[in-house]
Amino acid sequence: MVQLISSLPYKSMSQVRVRFAPSPTGFFHIGSARTALFNWLYARHTGGKFILRIEDTDQARNSEEFLRLIYDSLSWLGMDWDEGPNADGVGERGDCGPYRQSQRADIYQQYLQQLLGAGRAYEKDGAIWFRMLGERYQVYDDHRKKEVEKVKAAPVLIDDRIRGKVERAEDEDFVIFRSDGNPVFHFVNVVDDITMKISHIIRGEDHLSNTSKHVRLYEGFGVTPPVFAHIPLILKSPEMGQGKMSKRDKGALIEEYRQRYFLPEAIVNYLSLLGWNPGAGDDREKLAIAEIVKLFDLPAVNQSNAKFDGKKLAHMNMLYLLELPADRFLAQAREYFQKQATGATVLANEAYFREIMLLAHPKIKGLEELSTYTAYFFSEEFLIDAKVKEKVMAKGAPKTRLAELTAVVPAMDFSTDATVEEAIKQLATEKALGFGDYQAVARLAVTGTNAGPSITSIFRVLGKERVIARLQRFLAEA
RNA sequence: GCCCUCAUCGUCUAGCGGCUAGGACAGUAGAUUCUCAUUCUAUAAACCGGGGUUCGAUUCCCCGUGAGGGCACCA
Structure with missing residues (x-):
């Protein structure tokens, strides 16, 4: 098919321009973060631009709070954007604005007029429809339980950077402006991507079926479609249930990890590995962000969906925390x-x-x-772990050991770990016992648990007075 | 119901016609440090099924099956 239009706005520009286009209708979740990340990585890898566009046309479900969360979450994760609203919510930057769909009504009108003028749009039942080209016929639709009008036309061929060639029939007119006067997603999405000169659309696989509509719209506007790259979805982990992860799932929210003080670089590293890897015998998993930017590319992105694994994320977080x-x-x-x-x-x-x-x-x-x-x-009001106590008190003669230790502590040198250790070891030697015979019960008496730093450090940091008080209290109560 | 996508250990994955099918998380068993955690060692664990193509298929093709997505005046 020959395209009539010669004025392809970004044909001459070789620069990569990708966008992340969330709608502020809910919490920012893992799936959105990963989509944003892959776009961001591609932009940084290619030296292109990463654009943030806010799809806030759903006035009923929009909220300023969620909008704020988008800015905050992206910033926290380290994904800076080159164009779009400013992170503080005041003003915006970039030449292709406005970047909030709620402020782009006149642009949509303009593009609607173009379709109307070209006979590619018409009004029916108060809504405006996009007209497909081809011979028409009626058929009964089982799913919708009604007679629908179809159009005979060659299927749309999508050359996806990740999926390869995908063919899909697009054989019905569809609504582009609702009867309430608002444009629908498909329309605004395409118009925005045209006017923002988007070169690559990297988005979730759930949009793959929509893409044929979008391609027809591009054609309707006389514009060559951008490159599409549909990334796999993030599915619920087996404990979460079935299907793709949604913002209602426990563990799905970026905000949750932020409140739990996960390190953003660990989250980004984990997310980058969900559907992508350095490949070719490169077994590394813990990768600095600069390294990921260097290695990331679209053909290396996986085609199969991945289940979210909170344990592996936690492990990654620990690795980052330790260093x-x-x-x-x-x-x-x-x-x-x-x-x-x-x-x-x-x-x-x-x-x-x-x-x-x-x-x-x-x-x-x-x-x-x-x-x-x-x-x-x-606090002196720490809890004594009952299970640990039972275990420690069952072995040897802990009360005797504790009494012996309590007797020597007043004379101990608390100035360094080494002096404390030496004193306890000396006691153990005198009684022909080991360090461990004192360590376990002393730890229990002074901390109430069996987990923690070395007992010598605990003694030194707590100080002699508190250690003695705790030892005596435990002895009295035990 | 129709359409689209996908398919290697429980999970994330490497593999791109010939491999003892590798790594990581989680699991198990040990070792180490005064406990715990870390760390280390070992161990168990996979090519969805059936047809082709080929001297040879995890790998290519087809059909099943399974998983996921889409079929709105939601985005």
Whole structure:
């Protein structure tokens, strides 16, 4: 088929322009983040532009709060956009605006007039329909339980960068403006992508079936369609159920991970591996973002859907947490405790706080564990884990060991871990026992648990007075 | 019902005609550090089924089956 139009607005531009076009009608979820990420990666990989467009035509479901969440989530994950609304919600940048569909009504009118003028659109039942080209016939539709008008036409051929060649029949007129005067998704999507000079449309596979409509619209406007790349969907993990992941699923929201103090770079790394990998014998999974940008390309994207695995995300998060520089860890920990009920107490003494956080850093698997992991450092009202107690008290003669230890603590040198360790070892040697015979019960008495930093560090940081008080209290109660 | 896409360990995946089918998470068993976590070692675990093509198919083709998506005056 020969196209009439010669003025292809971006034909001469070789620059890649991709967009992420969310609608602010709900929480920002993993699937959206991954779609945004693949677009962002492609833009950064090719040196192109990443454009943020807000599809806020659904006035009933839109909210400023959700709009804000889009900006915040993208920024938090480190996906900066070259064009679109500013992150603070004030103004926008780029030459192809406005970037919010709610402000583009006149553009849609203009493009509608073009279709009307060319005879490719008509009014029926108060709505405006896009006219397909070809011979018409009536047929009964089982699904919709009614007679519908079909059009004989060659199928649309989509040359997808990820799927290959996909053929699909598009054989019905469809609504482009509702009877309430608002344009529908397919129409605004295509018009925006034309006017924003989008070169590659990278989106979820759920849009693959819509693409034939979009191609016909491009043709209707006399514009060569951009390159399409339909990425696999993220499905629910087996515990979540069946089907594609939606914002209602537990563990599906970016906000949830943010509130749990996951590290954004870990989330981005995990997401990048859902449907993509460096390939060709490259087994690496933990990849710096710069490395991913360097390696990412569309043909390497998988074609099959992937199930979300929260455990693997948590593992990735731990890897990033472990190698976080001390100052960044402390900053994160500070931010975390500012939101906790115990925050004021915990943050009261900077040096003490710092010391404990650095003890906890190599031991925890996620920042969210920080509060319970360090609770006994900040309060004398810590809980004694009943199960641990049962286990510890069942072995050997823990009460005797504790009494022996309590007797020598007042004379101990608490200045360093080494001096504490030496003193306990000396006691053990005198009694012909091991360090472990004192360690377990001392830990239980002083922290109420069996998990934590070395007992020597705990003693030193808590200080002699508190250690003695705790040991005596435990002895009295046990 | 019609249309589209996909198919390797439980999960994410490598593989692009010839491999002992590799890695990671989760699992199991050990080792190590005073506990815990980390770490390390070992172990178990997969080519959906049936036809072709080929000297040879996990790999290419077809048919099933299964999984997912789309069929709106939602986006």
